[in-house]
Amino acid sequence: MAVTDEAIDKIKTMILSGELTPGARLPREADLAADLGVSRNSLREAVKALSLVRILDVRQGDGTYVTSLDAPLLIDALGFLLDFHQDDSVLDFLAVRRILEPAATALAARNLTTEAIATIKQVIAADSLQTPGHTLVEHDLKFHALIAAGSGNPVLTAMLESISLPTSRARIWRGLTQEGAYARTLQEHADILRAIENREPELAAARAVVHIAGVEDWLRRVKDATSAADSV
Known part of the structure; x- marks a missing residue:
């Protein structure tokens, strides 16, 4: 432990x-x-x-x-x-996010209005490395929810919403334990939004994959290290 x-x-x-x-x-x-x-x-x-x-x-x-x-x-x-380190279901949720969210992000790059993009900009503009951790996580959830809603597909939006909260603990723990995690998150959010604003759906989807896969890879390494320590 x-x-x-x-x-x-x-x-x-x-x-x-x-x-x-x-x-x-x-x-x-x-x-x-x-x-x-x-x-x-x-x-x-x-x-x-x-x-x-x-x-x-x-x-x-x-x-x-x-x-x-x-x-x-x-x-x-x-x-x-x-129970975080022993709960493999978080990895399963992240894997589903990695499949669905890039598709929603690509659709958002095609469908989001200029006004909706401006709203998302306000969300990420409110954050800096001095922002309290719990506020960063709240804004992270809002950022992804607005992009999902911007896909224009209510079923896809609902599916992403249902798996967002179960993965929020991974975001909290990563921010606390991985050096530079918050800075990377802020940069990746800005990169995703830039691709959306430029109407580049393929690039927006690729950046969403990288964003989610980073959390997934970190969590997998944490679990492997914890399992190795427990077996000693």
């Missing part, structure tokens, strides 16, 4: 045991790291990951709190991250 995952697992245990309840404030970073037996850096990464999926609420100048979600929802969301 990766060190960050270990820290997340220990925070989960504190919630399940009732030591941390919804609305409770976490102990000081130094104290909590010592209690959990993890480094302060690993604890920070764990807190960052859990705040992205709204398990923890980081309040600048105040502290970090367990959100006021109902306990079953807290447990489900924690399991969602902790």
Whole structure:
């Protein structure tokens, strides 16, 4: 188990045991790291990951709190991250995205209006490397949803929407653990939109393939490394 995952697992245990309840404030970073037996850096990464999926609420100048979600929802969301490395269905969803989304992107390059393209531009223009991670993920989902809708095919749009959220955790975890992931995502979004704006459907589709395949390849390597570590 990766060190960050270990820290997340220990925070989960504190919630399940009732030591941390919804609305409770976490102990000081130094104290909590010592209690959990993890480094302060690993604890920070764990807190960052859990705040992205709204398990923890980081309040600048105040502290970090367990959100006021109902306990079953807290447990489900924690399991969602902790089971991430063992869940092969995410790769299956990404493989389907890699098949469908380039087709939708090519159609969008043919069908999107100038006004719709301007709306997508506003979405990606709002992002920079200083944008909080959870906001980047929200904008990423919106970017892809607008392109799918721009395909003009409601069935294709609905299919892509149904598989978008199951792959969002891969996007969150990649952003947290892979250096430069957010910068690459922002650049790839700009490249895809440029091809759409230039009415180049084949190029837009190719760039969509590269974009999705990058996440898929990263996840496959993470799973292989985790399996190798578990077998030692």
